[in-house]
Every structure is written in C-alpha cells, then in structure tokens.
Amino acid sequence: MAVSTAIVGWESSRREKLQGGGHGGGGERREHMFEKVVTPSDVGKLNRLVVPKQYAEKYFPLGAAARSSPAGTVLCFEDAGGGGETWRFRYSYWSSSQSYVITKGWSRFVRDKRLAAGDTVSFCRGSGGRLFIDCRRRADSSTSLSPVAAAALIKAQRPPSMSVVVDEKEVVHGGGRRCLRLFGVDLQLRAETPALDLQL
Template structure:
C-alpha cells in the first residue's frame, strides 16, 4: 500500500499531535515525541524512551523484555523506501526503555543533534519515525540535512577537525552555527554540507577564510 504524500505546506498548530508541516504523511496518529539529549545522539548509541511514553505507546510484552527486547521497524515519515530498524529493549539495570541497535545510524543519517526532536507515529500496525531540527540561528544549510545522501563527507572526522588557528578554505556555501543545546560539552559547531564539525572552544575567536 503506497502512502499518499500530499504537500501540506505548514500546519499552523505545532502541538505534539499533528504533522509539523514538513510535507509528510497523513493517516498516522502521533505516539510521542522526544527532544533528544546529548546522550541520545552521542556515543552511547541508544535512545532512552521516557518510561511512561514507552509503556503507553510501545509496551514490551515482558516476555520480550526478558528475551532481550525486540526489533521495531519504523517507516520514514518523509517517505522513501527507508525503514529504520531499531532494537527496542528494557534495561532492568537502569529501569529504562531504550532503542539501541540501529539508532546510531539514524542519528548519523539524519544528522540528529542534541535538542532536535524525534517523533514517533503509528498507523495501525505500521510505525513511523520523523525528526526535526531545533530552531537555529543562521542560514538554512546549503544541503538539506536529510536522507542517506552521498554528498561530500569526511571519512575521518578526526582529520577533519579544524585547529583554531588554521584557515578553513571551502568551496560552496558554509554556515557557522551555534548549537543551542549540548552545553554539556561546550563546543563550537561548524556545519559543512550537513556534517557537524566540532571545534575545541578557545578564548580566541575562530578564524575562518570563507571563500564563497
């Protein structure tokens, strides 16, 4: 069954209920949203699902919980063939519900950052996931931060790290962005083709040569 994607430009209501007007699908009912924490998008490779939301919308049969969880398949609310498979389980040690395996890929592909919002929808037995970025100062990124695009990409972010004193020379559009959240680690964030490059925060101002 194909999903009809009528482009509704923007619904005025931004409540947790409806689609938020990014041109996505219809016959879903919202389950819940979460503003992701630094840990949710960091090296822990897991999303903590708030317990009350998990037990209300994504109950784990208990047998499944003891059996090491289950695998949930979420369709991408933006359409496309992409289906996101996450291991979903209960960690008795921390008494929390988590999505583990597969989650880090979603974070990477969607360029999720702390403060962004992930939304989970359901249409009958069909599950959907969507996300939206936080409101950011600065320009809209040159490349929309979506889909497993095969754009220019630093393979080794270590090598891509920019020393404060270096000049950064780039070709197309570049946007310097201040992350709103992620105050846990105070970092500067340079957004390049949808890739976040993290710079050590120094007293000195950042020196950049932007050749646009």
C-alpha cells in the same frame, strides 16, 4: 504484538525503498504518539536512545517475557519524511537502569539523518500497526546563540559536577568584538549584550 510488525535478520536489507503505490497511500491518517528532544547522549557514542518510560509503556509495551529477555524486540519504522526508508531498531528494557532503550540500528539513523543534540524525533502510527519516525532540527542550530542560550548549552554539555561562576572580568575584548572564552569555547557576544554574570 501491536508494536513490532516483523522480526527479521539484521543483515538483510537494512533499508528498503517502498513504492508509494502499495496499500495505504500518502493520504492516510497518522496518529501522533510522542516526541523527544534528543540529548547529547542520545546522539553520541552511547549508540542508544532512551525512550521516556511513560511513552515506552504506553506505546511500545514489552511483554513480561520480552522485558526480561535480553533480546528485547524489533521495532520497524517507516520514514515519515517520505524517503521511503524503513528503519529497524532493537528495542529493549535495561533492568539495571530501569529504562527503555532503542539500541541496534539507532546509530545509523543518527548518522544518516545528521541528528544533533537538541533536535526532535517524533513517533507516529498509522493503520495496520504501521509505525513512522520523523525528525526535525532545532530552530537555532546554525544561528549565533545568545549568551543565555550559550550558557544553557554549556550547562547541558559540561560534566554535571562542575560548578563555575563566570563574571564580566572573564570577558576578553579584541578587535571591537567581545568574546567570552569558556572551557575552550569562544563565544561571540552581541555588541548590545550587557555585562554578564552568568551562574551556570
């Protein structure tokens, strides 16, 4: 199998420090496979990463047996960040939703990397079937959001069936700083922000 280098028990050595001096040093060529901007669900309590089908079938093909098997397979990734960790994920196909998912082991990655919605995980491969995983923060994670970006974020995080129109009348003035309270979230508005008419 080209994708999974080893199938091992979960309990032993979840992470191993790899010595840099082994075969295949740091200068190796790595092929970028794909990346995904993770959704709130990908980093939330569902403890799973949905792998977009196009990439899953191209880079992590499951044989017919593994596709129908509930066990799926195990994918081992080296940490591209250089820490040397090895991440072992269970990878399988959910026939009910017809989607490919990384499940067991994923929540640990999310926690250890402090992965948040909007961050990007990227997948590469090197020689000898070695797989690498990396992640990076989204650019605006700690800066204040523009009202439009905040609206997009709220739109992404609110329940899908909600439809709400907010207009200038909802804007609250306090202490010279304009604040829009939406679903319990106080949004600071820049002073130069014009009148809002957000259609979420």
